[in-house]
Amino acid sequence: MTQDILELKGIASQVRRDIVRMVHGCQSGHPGGSLGCTDYLVALYFSIMKHDPSFNMEGAGEDLFFLSNGHISPVFYSVLSRSGYFDKAELAEFRKINSRVQGHPTTHEGLPGIRIASGSLGQGLSVGIGAALSKKLNGDDRLVFTLHGDGELQEGQIWEAAMFAPHNRVDNLIATVDVNGQQIDGPTKVVLSLGDLRAKFEAFGWEVMEMQGNDMTLVVEGLQKAISLSGKGKPVMILMQTEMGAGVDFMMGSHKWHGVAPNDAQLQQALDQLPETLGDY
Numbered sequence: 001m002t003q004d005i006l007e008l009k010g011i012a013s014q015v016r017r018d019i020v021r022m023v024h025g026c027q028s029g030h031p032g033g034s035l036g037c038t039d040y041l042v043a044l045y046f047s048i049m050k051h052d053p054s055f056n057m058e059g060a061g062e063d064l065f066f067l068s069n070g071h072i073s074p075v076f077y078s079v080l081s082r083s084g085y086f087d088k089a090e091l092a093e094f095r096k097i098n099s100r101v102q103g104h105p106t107t108h109e110g111l112p113g114i115r116i117a118s119g120s121l122g123q124g125l126s127v128g129i130g131a132a133l134s135k136k137l138n139g140d141d142r143l144v145f146t147l148h149g150d151g152e153l154q155e156g157q158i159w160e161a162a163m164f165a166p167h168n169r170v171d172n173l174i175a176t177v178d179v180n181g182q183q184i185d186g187p188t189k190v191v192l193s194l195g196d197l198r199a200k201f202e203a204f205g206w207e208v209m210e211m212q213g214n215d216m217t218l219v220v221e222g223l224q225k226a227i228s229l230s231g232k233g234k235p236v237m238i239l240m241q242t243e244m245g246a247g248v249d250f251m252m253g254s255h256k257w258h259g260v261a262p263n264d265a266q267l268q269q270a271l272d273q274l275p276e277t278l279g280d281y
Helices: 003-026 031-036 038-048 070-082 088-093 124-137 156-167 197-204 216-229 264-271
Strands: 064-067 144-149 173-179 207-212 236-241
Touching (some): 003 031, 003 038, 003 088, 003 216, 003 264, 038 070, 038 216, 064 070, 064 124, 070 088, 124 144, 124 156, 124 173, 156 197, 173 216, 197 236, 207 216, 216 236
Parallel strands (some): 064 144, 144 173, 173 236
16 A cells, blocks of 8 residues: 555545534534545545645636535535635534634635535536536636536436536546445435436436445546546536445434434544544644
8 A cells, every 4th residue: 555545545534534523513414425525535635636735716727526416515614624625613612602613614714625505406517517518618728527416316406417517528527425334314215216327317318337446546546547437528427426424433324323313422432443644623
């Protein structure tokens, strides 16, 4: 294992500590999906994307990321703070009155790194397409990344966007779906089956690939492969297999930790599994 991968794994451990502490601190939030997507977001912000933590809204000359499933804000806030967008001490204000780190990201608080309000599911792919087309119009060769939940694909706007992007050759867009098979009411196959996602997106004209989302080496390799597939006339879709609650054994394998905060004993049990590598906030 290379030193870079070891460093990314260390960052991911700290981010997971942040997630469980943030949700515990306000007894509210969504730890399950946040933990499952930690490796992806750490790889993206600490290895893959070209981005500037000094932050400007336009992001000219930078790769852009849009979080569509905004309820997994704990992982997004932690990664932004740990990569230099704002002081990690602000994570202690998660979901507090007048805080900039609310349960779903918004723009009016002016939190660096947040370009759209998200949480109303289904909208992020459309936003990503708009940003990607703007980059093309501006002669900007950087990429746009979006992240979605698999339960979010039950929203109709996703499929309108899924038709639009290939038709308009939006090939500077790399969308990722967190395929953990869980949503707030239970397994996706029980609530509303998504069917064969690869076949569906390929039928719409996407370049589709799959990757394992809780192995840092495979995540980095997968994102690098996705970049190599971009710029060839098709948008790229990554179907990322993750485990909800990854990294905390008692939160894995069930939808029950989608939106439940740990109690004091559960917090300690979680932290005992996650080495502190960068210093807690």
